[in-house]
Amino acid sequence: MSRVAETVAAIGIPLAWSNWALPALGLGIRGRTVANAGFATxxxxxxxxxxxxxxxxxxxxxxxxxxxxxxxxxxxxxIPSVRRGLSEFEGRAPEVSPAEWIAVHIPISTVYSEEMIFRAALDPLLDNAFGSRAGSVLGALTFGLWHVHPARAAGDSVPASIAATAAGGVALGWLRRRTGSVTAPALLHLAINAGGALAPRIARLIGTPRT
Known part of the structure; x- marks a missing residue:
């Protein structure tokens, strides 16, 4: 297989998995976590x-x-106004307990799987094929497109989700290139996602003073 074909496959296969194959399996969250981790490995x-x-x-x-x-x-x-906004996201929890979501599914299905696919596997391949600058852009864009189906399933704006996750992909990719390891982007990724799950619950517990 030529380098071009390998690169196209390396970009296309994860996108097909996330946006078509995995949803088509119709698995619950636990099944998706196992499937995602297996695919990533x-x-x-x-x-x-x-x-x-x-x-x-x-x-x-x-x-x-x-x-x-x-x-x-x-x-x-x-900040009361920010806390009020965060508290409105608490109802978007998945079909498992918050503890299971934060301790199991975020670290394995999201962080491990995405870091293995994108920072460990795809980014080095793209860097070798196109150079680090172009590889960074292509890797981040692919990371954004990986989130098309999840955004639709959550009722979020697809363009906004692609833009936000692609921007995150740039930062995560930079950390991998800077350190030569997926550990740094994985820890950042975990902090962002686990914090995003915890902050709305903390905001609801704290409450917002009436004005």
Whole structure:
């Protein structure tokens, strides 16, 4: 297979999985988590990915990035108007308990799966084929398109979801390139998603003072 064909396949296969094959299976959230993790592991293996999970540099960068995100959520929760807005998202929980969602499905189905597919496997392939600058753009765009079906299923704006997740993909990809490890982007990814699940619940518990 030529490099062009390999690159097209590496871009197309994850998009087909996320936006067509996985939804077509009709699995519940637990089944989707298992399927996503299995697909990610297989995809990364076929692509000869080297995630370098135990990188000390990856841990350092990741802890700093995650701490900044956690601080941002903490500051947001101190602002009544922002807290009121966050509390409105609490009803968007999946069909499992919040503890299971945050402790199992976010780390495995979202963080592990997406970091293995995109930062461990796809980004290095794109960098080798097109250079790091173009690879960064293509990888981030593919990451955005990965979220088309999830955005539709949640009733979110598809263009806005693509733009937001592609922007996130740029930051996550930069961390992988900077550290040579998926640990840093994984920790940032976990902080963003787990914080996004926790913050609305904390906002509801704190409440918003009447004006």
């Amino acid at each position: 297989g995809f990364a293996t076929v692509c000869h990915a080297t995630p370098n999970w135990f990188s000390a540099k990856g841990f350092r960068y990741g802890i700093v990035a995650a701490s900044l995100v956690a601080t941002g959520y903490g500051v947001a929760l101190t």
